[in-house]
Amino acid sequence: MTTQVPDVGAYDREWRGVSAEDAEQISTAGGVFLRERSRRLLADLARPHKRSLWLVAAAVVLQNAAGMAGPYLVSVGIDRGIPEMAAGEGPRTLLLVFAVFMACAIAQGGLRWMFFLISGRIGQAMLFQLRRRVFTHLQGLSLSFHEKYTSGRVISRLTSDVETIGELLDESLDELVMAVLSIVSIGVILLVLDAPLALVVLLSFPLLILLFRWFRKHSALSYRRTRETIALLIVQFAESLGGIRAVQAFRREPRNQEIFESVNGDYKLANRRAWKLIAWFEPGIILLGNLTIGAVLLYGGFRVLDGELEVGVLVAFLLYLRRFFAPMEDLSVLYNAFQAATAALEKLSGVLEEVPSVPPPAQPRPLPRPSGAVGFDDVRFGYRSDSPVLPRLSLSIPAGQTVALVGATGAGKSTLARLLARFYDPVEGSVNVDGIDLRDLADDDLRRAVVMVTQESFLFSGTVAANIALGRPSASRAEIEDAARAIGADEFIRALPEGYDTDVRRRGGRLSAGQRQLVAFARAFLADPAVLVLDEATSSLDVPSERLVQRALRTILTDRTAVIIAHRLSTVEIADRVLVMSDGRIVEDGSPTDLIGDAGAFADLHQAWRDSLI
């Protein structure tokens, strides 16, 4: 990535991605880096709307010009229209003024309408784009990221943070255009009108700048804290309600309430800190404006008394000054919204900067018709760098073979499965299908080749059919039902109130764990991969269901490669080959009958399992 400020480079690594999220204090240069990054994101989002933005600015300027005509028309009406009437010349001028006034009013209203429409459209388009980018990027990030980041944070980024940016875009940006425009133009007019008085006004400038800078510095910190605390609040909220069964069964409610009230309190304090800053900042701007006006009134007044200044000039000066400071107040409100949005943008741009640890290939190699030969070449892997789970593993599975992985908890079976499904990449060595490194496969090709059914059979809320169809979204209803029938789920699904159209509710709560596993199975079957990885996929099934699945597997697996992890060794009976793992190594490798005959670890396991059946 590129950095725009040279001395910020060192902070590049320190604050890269989401690593600044938990930081309480951020160094000045780190803060500059984060602000730069946020501003780039905002500019990025605005870029496609450049032309519309100019249009909006033009509408604002025109609308204000129409508004400015009002006072002038009033003066014309009073100075010329009334004397004409009094002189008996009829209401011609007056009617003309009225007509022009009405025209201006309508133009003003029309322009304002146009302004709201266009700026609203731009704002919504930017928000949409932002949501889309962040969501897509998050979905592309690896599991190791998600395990640390938690879903609550993801929700908070995509709801609360995005809404904060929405609030900035809702703040009429016309104020910005007008403020800049009127401050510059009126500043010039003031200087032209009377230089000494203008100098009095200029004296207030350093103070204004100081106030803005003070606010920027402190509000950046407190808004960062606000974003952080709302994320924690959402994490606690979503997670505890997601696990409400356990919460209620174990009377966790009081403790949860305590935790929630504490994070809610933190959020309140963070907000209060920001609000207190605003309480000083906004009236501070008003005070500076009012004091300046008072000073001009007094100083100008005495100069008028001394005959150094025309009364008319002072009157004009005071009128313009009013118009000078009013946008300054609007600007302070807008600046506040901008500060809040910047903190949110910091978080979002951080997410966007995260690089997946399982990156998509730069130049994918095509694998249109995978046959399913699997190879592990000298694979080394560990979740933490200090403890390798697989020290050095080599394995070759020919296409079509059904392999059962057995071994005690912690032997590395699931890790092997996850590497094969490319949930993680090996630290050293490679995992390949048909001789192609998984790292060189595009996502679509990879999933056509390898699909994994995990222990946790997560279902999305929606119908049973929709959940099965996740295996292959293009599948027809008949294919979905065929898949369910093949693994023996058809019967229970038909018994549901609305059959395949039954809503499984949140997390599939309508179904039992066993039923969820059957649906997950049907899903994988429908996906029709060359390599099927089953990680404890039958643990919650009762014996008859497992028997059905077992029977189905015999036919399903005839023409595909399968790696099956199961504690119930009944699965082993359909395997061509058994691998016994221990401490990340393969300690036995052979056909089930051979291994049962040997006096090895598998023979012991098998015996223990047979005993357990009684």
Added chain:
Amino acid sequence: MSEDRSTSNKGSLHSLWRMRSYLRPYIGQMTVMGIAALVTVGAELAIPLVSQRVIDGPLADGDSSGLWWLGGLALLLGVLEAVFGFVRRWVQSFCMLDMETAIRNDLYAHLQRLPVAYHDRAQTGQLVTRATSDITTIRRFLGFGLIFLVVNVTLFTVVTIYLLRLYWPLGLLVVLSAVPVAYFTLIFEREYIVASRRCQDLQGDVATVVEEAAVGIRIVKALGRRRTIGGRFLHESRQLRRASLVKVRILAKFWAILDLVPQVLLALVLLIGALAVAAGDLTLGSLVAFVSLVVLLAWPIEALGWILAIGQESATAADRLYEVFDTESMIADRPGAHDLGAVRGLLRFEGVGFRFPGADRDVLHGIDLTVEPGETVAIVGATGSGKTALTALVPRLYDVSSGRITLDGTDIRDVTLTSLRRAVATAFEDPTLFSASARENLTLGRLDATDAEIAEAISVAQADFVYDLPWGLATRIGEQGLSLSGGQRQRLALARAVLGRPSVLVLDDPLSALDIHTEGLVEEALRRVLAATTALVVAHRPSTVLLADRVALLEGGTITAVGTHHELLDRVPAYRQILSAESDSDEVLAGGRR
């Protein structure tokens, strides 16, 4: 909740009105804020008037002491405006944030009370947006919009009365300008309330998709369905954008009209006023004063648009909150519920029937079963026979639809929930873990558990692996415990259930994810615990069944046979069918006769 999306103006305003109870503690502060806002607006309006006076008075007369006096007044008013602006914001930062926090705490407390049946249907994303953006919207209106609504209406009324006294025909014109404002406001309200509600609902839907996609990320990855889920998200986001644009269009129209009204009014005042001056009914000075006061009215009218918009939004937000608050918990302490006290552990199901709320058929019916104190009964049944529902009835996660469950002879609905759930501990088939320390995950609600009790529970569940985690029991378990293996999670959930020796244990297939070796060890330890504990154990395997003294066979939602494992194996073909793997049936039978 999300199904019911009909919105009526009256209903929403009523919901907003109900929010007043949250304002009550802050009436004093609200009054201070209102007065401060009035002073601020007053000072802001007075400063130009003072400047005017300076020019007409001291400057015209050459009166320098008068200049000092009025200039000082202008400065004083300037300071006043700032100081009261500060006071309003400062007070607001206390009471309004306190109020917001209180509403959120109440919402969370209420949601925790609502039964599992509610949460099965509720979408987390919808609840999250209620707890965040909806509450914020309400706070914004009550703490800011409402105050300026009062201030603006006051300002409008005061100025209008003054204008009526100045020259009543023109004053009447100003009063009449309220007619189009009111007319367009009514139209606006009707359109906007629907749009506002729709946006809030869609924000919840977007959050729901996000939540599911984040929690289900493994499945999305395992199946390579990024694009499908992304498509869902884009669909919802697009809907939200479309709905927001509807809102924008309504607002743009309304705001433009509110801009137009004061301008047209000004033009009319000028025309009619000038005619009146020409006719000698009005002095020129009065007309000038009139015009400048009408200019002052422009702001309150324009601001009305903004205030009404957030007013509507907070009304629909209040609606959404009360949809939650008004959902009564069907599972709560009955009046007169008493503490369970010491429990012997006689658990009895008497004609128990159960159906899920809103379902049209029973999951369970006519269940009669007695579990003697200290006895362990296994529940065996095919997938979908209602085993899990049965276990959820004991700690009252759901309530029976008919019949009753008694513990030591007392209907469990007649004792307090807390005491019932203290006596009954459950290990679910899905081991629910939270992103908290291993210790917190073990103790959950039992904060008083001693280290010895925790150690004992860990050893019963063979969950010693927790000691090997980087920080031992203090190690934070990742969300849903996904960094642990299925077997590890299940053992933690089991340890949680046996912690502190509950009087009644409900174990739903507690050993399914364990390997044979660990399973054997857990069984052995568990047997010691079960010897003295009343227990219901859902079992899928013979090995688990052997933990029990007796077995109840559940078929089609009712118990068809009760007896020992061996009796049932001998007597009941259906039982044999469910419990024995086909190829091993002979051996199982042989074991039965051993």
